[in-house]
Amino acid sequence: MxxxxxxxxxxxxxxxxxxxxxxxxxxxxxxxxxxxxxxxxxxxxxxxxxxxxxxxxxxxxxxxxxxxxxxxxxxTRALRPGARVFDPDPATIASPCDAIVGAHGRIDGDRLYQVKGFPYRLGELIPDAAVADRFRDGSFVTLRLTAGMYHRFHAPHGLTVGGVTYLSGDCWNVNPIALKRVERLFCRNERAVIEARLADGTPLLLVPVAAILVASIRLTFLDTERSLRDVGSARVACDARLSKGDEMGWFEHGSTIVVFLPAGVALAPGLVEGQAIRAGKALASR
Structure with a gap:
């Protein structure tokens, strides 16, 4: 050896x-x-x-x-043009980032899992009860970005971002070892709640969760000169219209994005925990 x-x-x-x-x-x-x-x-x-x-x-x-x-x-490196091609099917909701697929599946009422045996509730992750209610009995996918991966994330579909809420918190590592040992880890860490809707009104939620070390989230459609931590914890209303594949922002270290989908939107068949997925590949379909 x-x-x-x-x-x-x-x-x-x-x-x-x-x-x-x-x-x-x-x-x-x-x-x-x-x-x-x-x-x-x-x-x-x-x-x-x-x-x-x-x-x-x-x-x-x-x-x-x-x-x-x-x-x-x-x-925070950029990729060559054409390095990530987003599925053009308008029924497809694509992965917003390169990642390792983590816990995913149906949300049982308002309960879901960070790993098997470690549940948390929508209301513990998402501060606005009205926003959380849109995803009761829906679906979720946890996408973990490792330190060496491409760290930018993109619009998974044509959408409009209506608001962003920054939540201050801890900076636990988000690797599988920590997820098995720290209950409600995502609910403890620094994170952003990005509220979006598709053209037909279908709600979609992206929750980037920061992790240990650099732990900084920047959003292209808001202000890349300042991190969300600099903006503060208040909800920022916006009306940012993005096409599928448009850059939304980046992490300055490995981290996680939890994608939430409402009831009636099906996860793509064949998603397997631990598999690698690239930005643009099918994640769900309407």
Whole structure:
């Protein structure tokens, strides 16, 4: 066994992984890594990028460039034109991002799962009861973005965003190890609730959940100069019209998006927990 493989196997052991990523001072670590990620000086940026590529399983084959000024620049990289093609079928709701499929299925009244045996309720994740009620008995898909993935997310269908609510919170790791150990984790972490509707009025909800380390969410249709954390916790009303595949925003580290669909919208057949999915591929159909 080579040294790098042995180190990776050690870090992937459940107890050690949880200790390293969740028992350290999460907010302090997040602030520090955020500062390091923004540094463009080569003496900082080059080793940071090298560590990211080594540990993150980064695939840059479809990136617009492989030369980055900083670690943040690598996290938020753009892709070559045409690298992600969104399913053109108007009945299809596409995946908004590259991800690993997590827990998904029907919502039992207002109860759903982060992993098997760890339920949470819509009202614990979504602060507005009227918005949460639109998705009772509907469906959900959890999409986890790992550190090396493409971090931008896109409109899964032609839609209008009517409002965004930022919720301050913790920054637990959102990997499967943490999801099995921390109850209601998504309801504890920093997150945004993006309220949208399709042209026919069908509601759709995207909830990006930030995670440990950089933990910053930026939305293209609002203001990419400031993170949602800078905007504050009040609901921001808007009337942003987006076509399927239009960029909606990005994470500055790996994270999760939970997609909510109302009753009557069916998840795509064949979705399997643990499978990789790319932005633009079918997630559900109307």
């Amino acid at each position: 080579t040294a790098p493989k042995g180190l990776m196997r050690l870090l992937l052991q459940e107890d050690i992984n949880f200790l390293l990523t969740n028992r350290l001072p999460r907010r302090f670590a997040t602030r520090m890594v955020g500062r390091i990620a923004a540094v463009e000086h080569p003496l900082v940026a080059r080793p940071a990028l090298a560590l990211w590529r080594f540990f993150g399983g980064v695939d840059l084959s479809d990136a617009a460039t492989t030369r980055f000024r900083s670690l943040r620049d690598g996290f």
